[in-house]
Amino acid sequence: MARVLRLPDRGRLIICTDLQGCLRDFHRIVEIFDDAMATTGDAHLLFTGDLIHGPHLDEADWPDFLGEYYRDASGDVIDELAVLMDHHPGRIHALIGNHEHGHIGGPHTAKFAADEVAVLEGLLGDARAERMRAVLREFALVAVAPCGAVFTHGAPAATVASIRDIEDARLDGFELGSPIDILDTPIIGPILWARSAEPDVARRFVRALGGTFCIYGHDVIPEGFEVIGDEQIVVSTSFGVFDANKVYLALDLAARYRSVHDLRVGREILPLYPDAPPFHEPVERAHG
Ligand SMILES: [Mn+2]
DSSP states (O other): OOOOOOOOOOSEEEEOEEEEEETTHHHHHHHHHHHHHHHHSSHHHEEOOSSOOOOOOOGGGOOOGGGGGOOOOOHHHHHHHHHHHHTTTEEEEBBBBBHHTTTTSSSSOOSSSSTTHHHHHHHHHHHHHHHHHHHHTTOEEEEETOOOOOOOOOOSSSOOOSSHHTTTTOOOSSTTHHHHHHHHHHHHHHHHOOOOOOOOHHHHHHHTOSSSSSEEEEEEETTTTTEEEEEEEEOSSTSOOOGGGEEEEEEETTOOOSSGGGGBBBTEESSSSSSSSSSOOOOOOOOO
């Protein structure tokens, strides 16, 4: 598939960042997409990478900083994504994250296991793992929309002259490298791994792609989202965040957003679980 996904200039776009194998949040964002389809008849759903690779922990071992408890269901997330894509041709989109990249030519990630690629493919077995890789190979590296939005997995820290630089980027051949090596690889290193971008770097990146601002995840924002300068918003829809703070975005693809400041809480920036209790009370445990 093309490295750059070009979204249309009409319809409602729902954006979901890092799920890391959380099937419950996947089901919730699909419900939101289904509602948008039912009410507008013209909706799109974009995942910005890292749909896979979550913790395999019992609830008793779950650290508080990881947000709401869940158990990794990466294989089910990708299986259900493939079904959803078949159901809604041309409306369900996904970007490669650094965790997907490990299965299709990138360095193997080590967030929750020494080799998460080997762990997941071992759990799935050969046939299902090959089916998963076939789905991941269709993911784009960057998405652009005429409304002004540019979408990446990591921060828009890459130096690019034009969309052509991204179209030409190669994804394979990094299996033996480490995540530290790939960060130095032009284009895909920053796009898949950078956690931040200087405002002037981000501005050049989004302008080279014909956009006005960039939406991405990759990092955890405990409050749900963070706006940086005029061109960047980091969004946490799922991983590492409590339900009350999980945020997704909804854009009008027919609009023209002049900067990230045109995104409003309650309109484009929306809670994944509007009815979740507002505060998570930390549990005091007696040590003795
Ligand atoms: Mn990531």
